[in-house]
Amino acid sequence: MAPYGDKARSHPDGIIDLSVGTPVDDTPQFIQDALVTSANSPRYPVTVGTPELRAAMRDWAINVLGVQGEFDVLPTIGSKELVALLPTILQSKKVLYPTVAYPTYLVGAEIAGAQSEPVDLDASRWPTADLVWVNSPSNPTGQVQNQSQLQAAIDYARRTGAIIASDECYLNFPAGDVQPISILKVAAGNNTGLIAVHSLSKRSNLAGYRAGIIVGDPKIIATILEVRKHSGLMVPLPVQRAQEALADVYERWGKVKKHENPEAYVMRVMVSKHADMRRKWLRKAQEKETSWDLAENIRNIADHSDDVAQRLLVQSALKSLTAMQRAVIVLSYEHGFVLREIAEILEIPMGTAASHLARGKAAVLAHLDLVPEFEKSVRKTLASPQTFLSEGSAEIVYGEVVDE
Numbered sequence: 001m002a003p004y005g006d007k008a009r010s011h012p013d014g015i016i017d018l019s020v021g022t023p024v025d026d027t028p029q030f031i032q033d034a035l036v037t038s039a040n041s042p043r044y045p046v047t048v049g050t051p052e053l054r055a056a057m058r059d060w061a062i063n064v065l066g067v068q069g070e071f072d073v074l075p076t077i078g079s080k081e082l083v084a085l086l087p088t089i090l091q092s093k094k095v096l097y098p099t100v101a102y103p104t105y106l107v108g109a110e111i112a113g114a115q116s117e118p119v120d121l122d123a124s125r126w127p128t129a130d131l132v133w134v135n136s137p138s139n140p141t142g143q144v145q146n147q148s149q150l151q152a153a154i155d156y157a158r159r160t161g162a163i164i165a166s167d168e169c170y171l172n173f174p175a176g177d178v179q180p181i182s183i184l185k186v187a188a189g190n191n192t193g194l195i196a197v198h199s200l201s202k203r204s205n206l207a208g209y210r211a212g213i214i215v216g217d218p219k220i221i222a223t224i225l226e227v228r229k230h231s232g233l234m235v236p237l238p239v240q241r242a243q244e245a246l247a248d249v250y251e252r253w254g255k256v257k258k259h260e261n262p263e264a265y266v267m268r269v270m271v272s273k274h275a276d277m278r279r280k281w282l283r284k285a286q287e288k289e290t291s292w293d294l295a296e297n298i299r300n301i302a303d304h305s306d307d308v309a310q311r312l313l314v315q316s317a318l319k320s321l322t323a324m325q326r327a328v329i330v331l332s333y334e335h336g337f338v339l340r341e342i343a344e345i346l347e348i349p350m351g352t353a354a355s356h357l358a359r360g361k362a363a364v365l366a367h368l369d370l371v372p373e374f375e376k377s378v379r380k381t382l383a384s385p386q387t388f389l390s391e392g393s394a395e396i397v398y399g400e401v402v403d404e
């Protein structure tokens with residue numbers, strides 16, 4: 001295309017650039033801030049995505065794309081690399097792609113040494129293949145496929161066992177009256193053989209960050225993940241953090257857009273989230289260290305004094321809980337409060353108190369695996385409040401509930 005660009009630029013009235021894919025507005029400030037705040041990133045990021053990002057991607061897939069049934073998610077380094085590498089990763093032999101299309105579908109087939117064939121939208125006429133690209137809204141035509149066209153593509157996949165990769169990078173940009181929908185919404189819970197490819201480049205003005213997402217059939221995503229893990233195709237952690245920030249704000253968008261100073265409001269959300277994450281992370285790191293140290297000591301003294309060892313074991317188990325779980329356990333077992341009273345004291349709903357109690361108990365029991373000798377007796381005391389905790393347990397709790 002470069003020579004044509006040069007020729008157009010030499011025109012007396014200059015070039016009119018009709019390419020649709022390049023964002024021109026600034027990256028929102030809060031995303032820039034999330035990236036900068038995470039700039040200290042000495043460890044390798046995980047290919048599968050941070051837990052926060054994974055949760056955000058799943059929520060987004062369900063609430064925005066309308067995905068149902070079993071599905072998985074995976075962050076990608078923008079979507080172009082995924083488009084180019086997918087036939088290689090899936091070892092596709094024949095790839096179909098739209099007649100007028102984003103060129104990378106063909107490039108990907110060529111990299112994989114696969115056969116390729118351009119096809120029109122009518123899936124009933126598609127020849128046999130093992131990977132088909134669908135792109136709605138389309139770059140460059142802007143064409144949006146309706147529900148029955150997408151259903152026909154799904155039917156083709158069901159009939160032939162081919163994988164349909166639906167490039168939905170422009171889902172937020174309806175070009176006409178037909179509202180674009182994700183192929184995964186049309187699939188209505190049966191995502192077998194389907195993946196949807198999404199990009200944050202265009203919808204959120206961050207093409208320079210390289211951030212994308214795939215959603216769909218967990219088996220296909222597992223194959224893709226395996227190859228990406230071993231070939232270093234992981235999204236840099238600061239970019240994952242920026243993606244999380246985006247998802248956080250998206251969730252609160254209803255409130256954000258009503259605020260008189262949206263930018264300031266978003267900053268407040270980000271600052272408090274970051275402070276919270278840092279606090280939790282620091283505490284977890286400290287607790288882990290303490291609790292493993294204690295467990296190790298217990299192992300050493302278990303032979304000498306069961307009594308002391310059991311008390312230490314309980315303390316170590318308590319330290320492995322979250323502050324809220326610990327508070328609920330101590331209020332229940334040491335002070336004998338019932339759930340209703342615990343909920344009142346901690347100002348949380350009764351259901352939440354009940355789930356902290358259940359999780360706390362489960363975590364304590366899990367902790368016992370470390371010293372199996374005591375498992376039976378603690379299991380028994382866990383069943384009867386007020387016999388399980390030893391003196392001094394309460395102090396471990398109180399300082400931290402306030403903090404939480």
Ligand SMILES: Cc1ncc(COP(=O)(O)O)c(C=O)c1O
Binds near residue numbers: 083200211
């Ligand atoms: C249809 C289509 N898919 C995928 C991409 C890749 O976008 P990115 O790699 O920025 O996510 C583009 C970019 O222009 C596109 O037009």
